[in-house]
Amino acid sequence: MNDLPLAEAQLLALEAVLRAGAAEASHALSNWIGKPTEITSDAVQQLSLHDSTSVLGEGDEPICFCIVELAGVLGGCMILAFDDASGLVLADLLLDQPRGTASEWGDMETSAALETTNIVCCAYLNAISRAFPHREASDPEMVPSPPQFSRDYASSLVEFALMGQAAASDHVLLAQTQFQIDGEPVDWKLLLVPDAESMTTLRDVFSSETDLA
């Protein structure tokens, strides 16, 4: 069955836009935590529904995550996900304390995760907004909601985030990034999951773009 959301040329054009987002988010995160960081945008994935729910990891272990709802020209959500240890590294970094000092999700640790999500997502979205082809000043902005923190099964989270696309197709599109801080990889993942309406927008926008190329 071939109902892939985007064609190859459209994917490449979208990936270029997302790389701009990752670069700006890297800069913002470096400033926020005071250490050199690199956020790398992986290839945009188009997966079957069956395969999509394992993108944040196989198995039934719960993960922590912050989710931001997107409205405006690009709807859907962004999710910053991490295992407990990797997420708690954030609090250690921000409090300038040795790694491993933070051991549970208290108010301080949760606040660190939420604020980091806010900063990374806003920087990412600002860059995407500017890099989006054929943007006019009068076009709607990308508007992120305040982030929400939770701890749940990874598959349940991804399933929920993908529900909008799942209603329209048997394949879903999502973009994933990897993080390095101070030269060390950390197990954080940032997912961008457009909703069904945004898939139509992306097809239209990048169809024009690839036609021009």
Next chain:
Amino acid sequence: MSTRPTILPAAIRMGEMAVAQSGGVLRTLLGSCVGIALYDRRRRVGGLAHVVLPESRGKTETPAKFVDTAIPALVEAMQALSEEPLRLSARIAGGAQMFKTSVARRIGDQNVDASEALLRTMRIPIVGRHCGGSKGRRMTLDLATGVVRVEIVGCEGVEI
């Protein structure tokens, strides 16, 4: 048909289903989707579907994705394991609204409502239910006993 009946314990992914007899465990992780477990206690035939949406609207390629195609497909696949007519009971779980986002708002409730309505129409009694709320669930069906267990992160698991 997305049926994965052989290797147990079977993890059933979004829009899939599995049936088996006598032993082992079927399990799935749910958010807004609904897990529908059917079981015949005498013959120890069980099935579990992870349905995503209430209505197929004529789509036939992925029967386990939709309530209106998944339940008949599950019954048919289970019946194929037994020469005698099965007497099924149902347990359902899932249908959460995990965040206050518009993405999956109300789909969880619609999935639960559609599942309950079709099971009533097919005269399959619903003997256990664990639906709604805002958290994901792990649902397991023990094929030897018919026990369905539901777990939520941070809470004690329950049998339904």
